[in-house]
Amino acid sequence: FYNFVNNLPGDDVVVQDPIPGLDSTTGRIRALTLIVIGATGSNNDNDFGNVTFGSIGDFIFLDTNGNGVQDAGENTGVPGIPITLTNLSTFAISTTVSAADGSYLFDGLLPGSYSVQSIFSHGGIVRTTTTPLNVNLGIGEDYLDADIGYIAPTSVSLVSFATSRQLKGVDVRWTTSSEVAQVGFRIWRSNSANGGFKPVSPVISALNSPTGGSYHWFDDSAALGQSYWYKLESLPDGEMFGPIPSRELPGDGDRRLFLPALSR
Numbered sequence: 001f002y003n004f005v006n007n008l009p010g011d012d013v014v015v016q017d018p019i020p021g022l023d024s025t026t027g028r029i030r031a032l033t034l035i036v037i038g039a040t041g042s043n044n045d046n047d048f049g050n051v052t053f054g055s056i057g058d059f060i061f062l063d064t065n066g067n068g069v070q071d072a073g074e075n076t077g078v079p080g081i082p083i084t085l086t087n088l089s090t091f092a093i094s095t096t097v098s099a100a101d102g103s104y105l106f107d108g109l110l111p112g113s114y115s116v117q118s119i120f121s122h123g124g125i126v127r128t129t130t131t132p133l134n135v136n137l138g139i140g141e142d143y144l145d146a147d148i149g150y151i152a153p154t155s156v157s158l159v160s161f162a163t164s165r166q167l168k169g170v171d172v173r174w175t176t177s178s179e180v181a182q183v184g185f186r187i188w189r190s191n192s193a194n195g196g197f198k199p200v201s202p203v204i205s206a207l208n209s210p211t212g213g214s215y216h217w218f219d220d221s222a223a224l225g226q227s228y229w230y231k232l233e234s235l236p237d238g239e240m241f242g243p244i245p246s247r248e249l250p251g252d253g254d255r256r257l258f259l260p261a262l263s264r
Contacts, residue, residue, distance in 0.1 A: 009036045016048040023108075025049040052140030056085060056114055057105035060098040063149030065183060066236025068129040070147045077102015078125065078150050081118055086132075088113040111139045116146045125150040128236070155180045156234045157212065163230055163246040169220040170246045174232055176213055182206035187217055188231040193243050197231055206235075222246070 004014075014030040026049040034043050060083075062076040063069075081098040085106045098104045106114075115132035128149040135143050157177045164171040172187055187201035200219060207213035222228055231242035 007034055009034050009041065014046055019050055021052060022050040023053050025051050025110075051110065053107065054109045054111065054137045054139070054141040054143065055105055055107040056109060056116060056135055056137060056143045056146055057107075058103070058144045059147045060102045060104060060118070061147060061149050063128040063151045066128050066149075066151045068149055070149060074149070081122055081148070081150070083148075084117045086115045086117070088115060088134075109137055111137050111141070113137070116148075118148050122150070125152050151236065152181055155237075156182055156206075156239070158232070158234075158241050159212070161230075161232050161241055161244055163228075163244055165222075165246050166218075167224065169218055170222040170228060170230075172217045172219060172230055172232075174215050174241075176215075178210055178212050179206055179208050180210075182208050183235040185215060186233040186235060187219070188233060188240075188242075189219065189222075190229045190231075190243070191226070193229045193245065197229075197243070199233070203235060 011031070011033050014032065016024070016028040018024075018028070026047065028048065030046040030048070032043045032046060035041055059070065060078045060081045061070050061074050062078055064074055065071065077098065077100075079098055079100045079102060081104075083096050083098065083104055085094045085096075086092070089112050094106055096104050096106065114135045114137055116135065117132040118127060120127050128151050129147070131148060133146050133148070135146060137143055156179050159175045159177050161174045162172070164173070174185070184203040184205045186199050186203055188197040189200045190197040200221065201217050204215060204217055219228075219230075228246045229243040230246060231240050233240055
């Protein structure tokens with residue numbers, strides 16, 4: 001609270017001096033008129049608001065493994081990415097682009113809820129981090145963990161995808177005709193073609209050969225007498241091939257040709 005006493009009637013100006021580390025939210029000047037009726041008079045409610053503004057930002061990075069998270073060693077910034085910040089209370093929008101080192105910053109922000117959004121593709125690369133990123137910003141908080149990853153798109157041309165029921169499991173094989181920037185493959189399995197697929201294999205490393213390659217994985221957890229359906233996942237882009245069935249009898253599997261080759 002503040003109070004000036006023993007003032008004569010008339011026009012006055014009240015000015016709040018700047019406060020280090022704070023920013024004014026109401027303006028620092030109050031013009032007022034003091035009118036005295038009888039022995040006393042007052043002019044109240046000349047309030048001054050101040051706040052410490054916050055910021056949101058950090059880094060647009062090259063996501064070499066395509067998992068959407070900035071891992072150790074992923075320190076290469078991606079410049080020129082357009083980024084949008086939306087205040088979820090007022091719907092005010094601010095825009096910027098990542099700097100030459102991949103950094104970006106929205107500052108001078110009041111506390112509240114915000115979302116950070118970047119474009120999906122730019123200059124031949126695609127986003128790996130799911131956006132928007134939602135941030136609840138506190139008073140004076142600098143939230144510098146809104147990282148967004150990008151990667152050069154991968155591609156794979158699949159020629160065939162086959163299963164073969166054996167006595168001790170299901171043999172899963174596939175062949176590609178070309179691979180670009182692949183991390184690997186993963187096998188998904190379900191008891192139905194209509195859903196419920198879950199990964200059952202580890203990540204099987206890709207050869208990354210421009211002429212493709214042949215792959216094999218044996219599902220020894222497949223119970224004899226049970227029918228299964230399989231999908232093949234391409235990593236890091238997450239493209240799915242299939243599903244194809246594996247019958248319950250040994251040797252009674254399925255083979256699917258991809259002609260012409262599917263590419264991404």
